[in-house]
Amino acid sequence: MSVLNRSRRLAIAAAAIVTTAGLALTGCSSSGTAASSDSASTLVAYTGQSGDYQINFNPWSPSNIGGIGTIYESLFFITNVNTADPKPLLGKSYEWNADGTQLTIELRDGVEWSDGEPFTAKDVVFTLDMLKQDKSLNSIGYTGTAKAEGDAKVVVSFDEPSFVLGPNLLGKTWIVPEHLWKGIDPATDVMREPVGTGPYTLGNFKAQAFTLTANKDYWGGAPAVKTVRYLSLSGNTAGADALKQGSIDWQTGPVPNMDDIAGNYPGYDGITIGQNQMALITCANTDLGCSGPQTDPAVRHAVADAINRKQLNSLAFANTASDISPTFALTTTQKDMISKDVSPAVMPNSPDTDAAASTLEGAGWKKGSDGIYAKDGQKLSLTVEVVTGWTDYITAIDTMTQQLKAAGIELKAQQSSWNEWTDKKTKGQFQLAIDSLGQGPTANPYYLYNNNLATSNTAKVGEAAATNLSRYSNPDVDAALAKLKAINPEDKAATQPELDTIQQHLVEDMPYIPILTGGTTSEVHTAKFTGWPTQDDLYAFPAIWASPDNAEVFKALKPVKG
Template sequence: MILRTTRRRRASLALVAGVAALGLALTGCSSSGASGSGSSTEADTLIAYTGQSGDYQLNFNPYSPTKIGGLGTIYESLFFVTNVNTEDYVPLLATEYTWNEDGTQLDVTLRDGVTWSDGEAFDADDVVFTFQLLLDTPALNTSGFNGAVTKVDATHVTLTFPEPAFVTGPELLGKTFIVPEHIWKDIDPAADVNAEPVGTGPYVLSNFKPQAFTLTANEDYWDGAPAVTNIRYLSLSGNTAGADALAAGNIDWQTGPVPDIANVSKNYPGYEAITIPQNQMALLTCSNAELGCEGPQTDPAVREAIYYALNRDQLNSLAFQNTASEMSPTFALLPAQEQFISDAIEEKVVPTAPDLDKVDEILTGAGYEKGADGLYAKDGVELKLTVEVVTGWTDYITAIDTMAQQLKAAGIGVTAAQSSWNEWTEKKGKGTYQLAIDSLGQGAASDPYYLYNNFFSSANTAPVGETAPVNVARFSDPAVDAALAVLKQTSPDDIEARQAQFDIIQAAIVANLPYIPILTGGTTSEYNAEKFTGWPTADDLYAFPAVWASPDNAQIFKALKPAGE
């Protein structure tokens, strides 16, 4: 038997330490919002600004693409698993797990004595119900769970698989949020917004309004009520409003750009900042005409031309305060995952300067001709595109404005379309967009498999008009799907066998560019170190310190204490 509960390697934090003093490039959850204000004067209340744009839409369904919160705070997984370190999984609803030798059976021991927030007892029936719910509702099953789940007794369950499934461990153990059978058996899990959530987590929903909602400590939490009694989420009007609220002391934690971001502690007394190079910024494209995407971005030549037309050094300077870092077109995170980049990839890092001759070669080779106004056209239609961005995300808006000038010089017309976070999210999910600026997160663990499975698997996309769970580019390639299937069955210790599959996936990614790489964004959070202690640091990176990153944010909420306690 292979015991995987403890004794995992400690991650090297040298990279984080090296960038901790940097500022933010941005992330896909930059900053934004509608309106609202708060006071962070109450010692046990943390005011959080996640970058919400427009009113919050009530939705605490942990499996909904448009959920607004609750992962880790209201609903818990079996373990806490993060992708910023390789520490042991932190026990939550489970206390230990064991794989058999060939990775086809996973035995899990559950925590005894846990209750749901409505007072009902939690046990193995809820875990079995949740995993069966994924099997019965494919739209929710973004982890690709294809096994069987069996109750052994009240505190033990067994998951079995038709083939080795080691690689699914982080998703199943750390990203599958357990729901109460006694409530969820009577609802539509794909459509219900879960307005009155019942969970096992450290917080319960206290009140909800479109401009703000509050989570309050669960006094009956199995690990004891957290010291931070209330978490209040605000909606503001954008990055500028977030910086203003920070300066006024009206928020305690935000993730987003502020002026002179390298000097947060000087400019915002009592606050500190931490930067993690984690999310890879890209121009997302609705790329697949076979699934209903429309527009010139469905042509791979157009996507490649945009890739080579960008002046990334200028973007870094003007939009990201020189805090972004290099990126691989394979989407293997640099430098942490550079060992996974295929030897067959000639250009392992995205170019920092534009190559207009190459742009011309690509577009003319695809049948485009440059008109008198300097724009390329094909079949009488000029090459013009719209980029979707959230109102108030000033860093992304600046990036688009800068890219528009760069692309115009290259003969490609680009216009920004600003909308609320809700509208932006719906356009991406439904495929009713041409381009959108966002970033691709790392998935369940620090391994490129998880990003590839999330964003490039046919199982995680859908035809235009239907909501794609993750793969909003609508990318679909049988060879990539087959490689992902092999990776799912391959032991993480078989480096050579895994690399052969990474080679296949990366070749397809670089050839098709459904997500056009920009740069790796340094995700910076500013936090009230004077009011609360226990924040993650470069030396103790126990969770990804982005306020919008769930369930990592919940792990941080639990670790914080009001100063002086």
């Protein structure tokens, strides 16, 4: 399961608590209940998954269970929940040349791997070469050539402007030691004894639990949180019980009475961050084989107008969701990038059935005797694909069914397994599918647009699309995306006109119908540790399963006692 859907599921209402599975970084106690900490400097974490651990601390493996950010570091810390400059880690500074074809990285001096060997530029070059050579790892499309210039400088050259690769190379590439990894298959080999440069090393590991121990030789100084202990419980109900007992310190997920964490769970506080923009994905492009009423842009706009988002937030998402822009630029960190020509910039919380009716009737749809619109003998009936057990989304569809019926649109849910749902989406064999659109490595909507709108990322119905599941294709959008690849993202004057072009087409065509921005809620033990992220100081995404953000939180925390 992707991080995207993982965080979406964790925002569900307490009334719809389910046991989540497939989350990264899990652990368990042999009794199935949380064990209280014996030390003021031990942080007990619950990620939401039950079951035994399968040891693997290979940061490049899809079966990795932990260590990203804590054991293995990137060159810089980059997050998409704020617009701060990249934070130096193994790298001290970086610079692009004028046309974006060369990236020079100055490295930190005096860093050692946890086995005592020195960290050098050769390790960075080795990691980048490994990324380039193994297609299964290279999801970002890295094609550069890296060279070490001494022990503390790396120069990466590209054949074409590659500014947009920077955040992933600098902030999402986990550097590994050449002296230990020369004979390792990074995609498949299991790493049982990880060696990294990070603030923690692997402590005890059992099939039921594991701990991370502060690295006393860490280049940034050993963190005040001396031990991180990962638990697995029987489900989110057990997690809520553990919060009541004060026996876990950080979890991300639904609990009863989420509207007042501090009041209902003494010693704790809650924080909800809106990152996942929920949408009704439409198979929109008839040229690539899509069929059904949703291929009409008028239908897509009418659906968007008919949604009562305030009611939907209350009934399906326990009021943890927030506003969404039809441009799918976040209304928080990306609000300055929303085109001034787009109106409204934020979708209304109240429905506008008159606007929906006007749009449909202007496109030739006529309401039948049953109150549902039809055109050319085709009833305006739409089926939404959803995963069985995703109770928040199922409730959302049930709610929208009633809302859209009032606007003359029939909506029906089709539940299926994760695998079947995924297969339908990727092959375009659906009318609508409810899901969230993922953010990129930084607070820049380019990455969402490239993934979900670029013609290069889609395919004909029946063939698997990479990320553009709507089958959207627009030459003006493709041209704007190509220009953005060659522009330094820091040049706002140059990038905004291209974003304006993309957003204007996106809003007009609406291949993804905006619902709400989903919130991810975490509960943190403020009576035991200080330094947690807050809305006023969102230095990292405060979800326990979010790596490497969780490592930045571990480093920032201080025990209240001890």
